Amino acid sequence: MEKFYSCKIKINKEQNSKRLDQALAKLSNFTRSQIKILLNNNNIKKDGETAKNGSYRVKEDEVYDLNLHIPKQEKFIAEDIPLNIMFEDEDIIIINKVAGMVTHPAPGNNSGTLVNALLNHTNNNLSNFDRTNRPGIVHRLDKETSGIMVVAKNNKSHLNLANQFKDHSISRKYNAIVWGTPQNQTIEGYIERHRINRKKMSLNNIEEGKYSKTSIKLKKIYGIASLIECILATGRTHQIRLHMASINCPIVGDKIYGKNKMNKFGKNQDAFNKFLILKNFNRQALHAFHLGFIHPKSKKYIEFNSNLPQDMQDLLNFVVKY
Numbered sequence: 170m171e172k173f174y175s176c177k178i179k180i181n182k183e184q185n186s187k188r189l190d191q192a193l194a195k196l197s198n199f200t201r202s203q204i205k206i207l208l209n210n211n212n213i214k215k216d217g218e219t220a221k222n223g224s225y226r227v228k229e230d231e232v233y234d235l236n237l238h239i240p241k242q243e244k245f246i247a248e249d250i251p252l253n254i255m256f257e258d259e260d261i262i263i264i265n266k267v268a269g270m271v272t273h274p275a276p277g278n279n280s281g282t283l284v285n286a287l288l289n290h291t292n293n294n295l296s297n298f299d300r301t302n303r304p305g306i307v308h309r310l311d312k313e314t315s316g317i318m319v320v321a322k323n324n325k326s327h328l329n330l331a332n333q334f335k336d337h338s339i340s341r342k343y344n345a346i347v348w349g350t351p352q353n354q355t356i357e358g359y360i361e362r363h364r365i366n367r368k369k370m371s372l373n374n375i376e377e378g379k380y381s382k383t384s385i386k387l388k389k390i391y392g393i394a395s396l397i398e399c400i401l402a403t404g405r406t407h408q409i410r411l412h413m414a415s416i417n418c419p420i421v422g423d424k425i426y427g428k429n430k431m432n433k434f435g436k437n438q439d440a441f442n443k444f445l446i447l448k449n450f451n452r453q454a455l456h457a458f459h460l461g462f463i464h465p466k467s468k469k470y471i472e473f474n475s476n477l478p479q480d481m482q483d484l485l486n487f488v489v490k491y
Contacts, residue, residue, distance in 0.1 A: 190223035250286035316457025329465035340461035
């Protein structure tokens, strides 16, 4: 038997006269894109009538019914995989994820993921708030990106943290090794799924997709490459990778967004050894080194920092040596 999850959303004074999709996204835990999908699938009703027009201007005290199909949740196997745990209490776990580990199971990656390891570590004591196959996962890091993640052990903590991410109130900083020498600057744009290659994202300035913003600080120059710090004002899929590629300073090792932009750095014969070392780095040189947020229970601000991982530090050492 199919299962459904239903909820009611009442339009408040603040959302009066806003677009329907915008208002429902603000008053729920769904993104605007997800609301649009629900509208297209006839999953939203008002007074028993199906609501379809996302641009409709809502009125205060209107009530909308969201009726969602709950997919059958797969049972994933707990696996004894080593984890670098920086902090843990009854509500959250702070993980320093290693590069090469997928965050959650997906087609082609049903084992060996962070979720499999967490299920074993917690004895299946993770949140299932979003009713998906991602227990405990509030946010993701790409497979090849290393660094700090927060995991929710219960639904109350998950909801609290998810709202902090949605409000962009969480402090997130990354280190990256990039081609070239970028200036200290702020990069902005709108990120959406690539129209042709659906595994990629694309960046535009015509307000298609989700707004994104990253501030860049140059930390040290290594000839044809640089170490930078990236401060996220938003957290979109592939955000830093796209932003750096947009200014022709792609992240070293980025096989998707940097492949066609790095060859120009090999034309300098004096730096050719450096070019070969950087070109052969086997993952994107991106590390989430800082995460700060309000603890969901204590309501106190806490933050965590981690050093540059050994492979990225070794890369910089080799570039200096050769």
